[in-house]
Amino acid sequence: MLVKLIRLILFPFVPIYYLVTRLRNWLYDKGFKSSKAYDIPVICVGNLSTGGTGKTPMIEYLIRLLKNEKSIATLSRGYKRITEGFVLGDDDATADTIGDEPYQFYRKFEAIKVAVDGNRQNGIEQLLDLEDKPEVILLDDAYQHRKVRAGLNILLTSYYNLYYKDIVLPTGNLREPRSGAKRADIIVVTKCPVTISKNEKDIMASKLKLKPHQKLFFSHIGYSESVVSSNNEITLKSLPKFTLVTGIANAKPLVNFLKDKGLEFEHIEYPDHYSFRPNDIEMLSEKEVIVTTEKDYVRLSNNESLETKLYYLPIELIIDGKNVFDDAIKAFVTKRN
Template sequence: MRVEGDFITINKKLLALSWLYGLGVGIRNILFEMGVLKSRSFKTPVISVGNITVGGTGKTPHVEYLIRLMKDKMNVAVLSRGYKRKSSGYVLSDKDTPMRMIGDEPYQIKHKFPDITVAVDKKRTRGIKNLTEEGNGLDVDVILLDDAFQHRYVKPGINILLVDYHRLVIYDRLLPAGRLREPVRAKDRADIVIITKCPKDLKPMEFRVITKAMKLYPYQQLFFSSHDYDAPRAVFKDVAKQNELEELNALDGKNIMLLTGIASPEQLMHDLKELKSQITPLTFGDHHNFSKKDVANINNTFASMVEPKIILTTEKDATRLVAVEGLSDEVKSSLFVLPMRIVIMQGQEEEFNNKILGYVYKNSRNSILAKRKNDHKSQNSDSTGNRSRTISFRNN
């Protein structure tokens, strides 16, 4: 079993540059604390999911967890920056919006949850305004901000900070020596902290050690999450050898090429090693756009592998691979995506869910959501709509 902090490497030669970087970040945060730079609250409930590190902490799977929690109860919108998209400004996606216009992660979310609203805008305040303006026909009840912990121009009602178990921020350093985008004390802005990618066999003592080491304030709550995998699904269903494998164990004995373009593929590789399979990793940078040279490398690497063989990739990578030209028929017929699901650990799933839903219900008094809810409740003096919907989570 891995231990917390085992993926962290510090380049001590760059610590002086980290100090300069931290000075700049610190000045910016002070300007927000002093009110020189303004953080704006909104009437519609806003939940931010983000991190303070470079690299993957599982933002998109956790956003998808929240979508599953709320989508059948209320009208959910996801607002993302749309990293590496080929468009600018505010873009409201529909089922026909190409990936290049909104980015791979928003595209993934929209196609997994076609009935929710997905939009992108680098200026989150403008994006929220467009999503909530009168007469737009969206009737949004709650907005999920993807990767917005550093975007302090918006003041969310719930600020969720994700921390990778293998890269605990308390052991890391600022860029460029380490991978922190902000000093460790930035975690104090979070209402909820989730330690992600935890081993499923984490011992009670380890939970307690991490809880103590994180040094959270009383207004903050700590949760732990791990993940499960659903059955692999074919990326190119029309040419796939098998449209879906019944379970993950069906991969036992196969030679697997693990094709990834994500920030932190280490955990996925570690999970697959539990199978009785030979893993051939082919890794690229996060949000990588596959070139002709990359395609040739993929084709040749897979052709050199012996049967039985298969290619596994992530859901985010699959959104880009479906548009790649030049993949061989053998690669297309053998390319499968491995869907991931988040699991809240320690029996705290119900508690976490209730905190999220309670915040949205309490702060949606003037929305269609609240009207639907209040239609079935008797009137009392405590349920009037006179209180503001911009109450922060820590005050709830």
């Protein structure tokens, strides 16, 4: 409630933020501020809002789609990492050194390169200077990083917080005006209910006001029927009462899924990318069974006191019209190579 009140108080600053970000975009659009393109396929995955649209599942989807045909690198900012500059994931990497989401990529996909750099231009150039340089670069959360001109822009917007219903910061959640959506080549409405109707899709499509060059897709999250740890697996049907721990932007879809399964749990909710403190770990160590997201798992699993009780629920992105989406991605990659 306090955060909402503060945001309302800050409403007079909304026009200022809007004008500043609109001007910045105009300067890039007209060429007064330069952006750099690259000879290899660069795919940017991002959003207009401040988070919770499902960028990580989308990046993982693209990795799975392309990794057997091309050498892939992901490039992220590495939010809340303790390192600076360009860092390439290696055997010494942790969630602290490269960030939780990049570390998740690193742990899951052995054949790809995972890099972080707040300066995306520098990060791309460092990757291209490698002896075994990647053939495709996936930019994670770089839609507003306009110094790089990606060859393909994928814009995500959550079903629960569609950008056309929102306004810019500090009162709203948008990082830039809604007009920024015109830069997207593909728009994906994420986290849709599985039962979404064609009529509802048509209504959303009309309100998104797509440009002629844009393709629209809808997706939902597919949840595993088991929770897993480093050395164990429990089916949801066999799961005893547990504690759900989340440090993500929007836990509502996950909570709804678990409730629909009739599971009994308490929910301890932390802010997105939360850095767990010793007193948090001490409190959690007293719980019998803990279920969390994979992103939170990579930050919590190095605590010995949680080792035998910590599990995460695997998820995957499921896209309606998967074949059309896959063909569009592969066509772009093939054309640019």
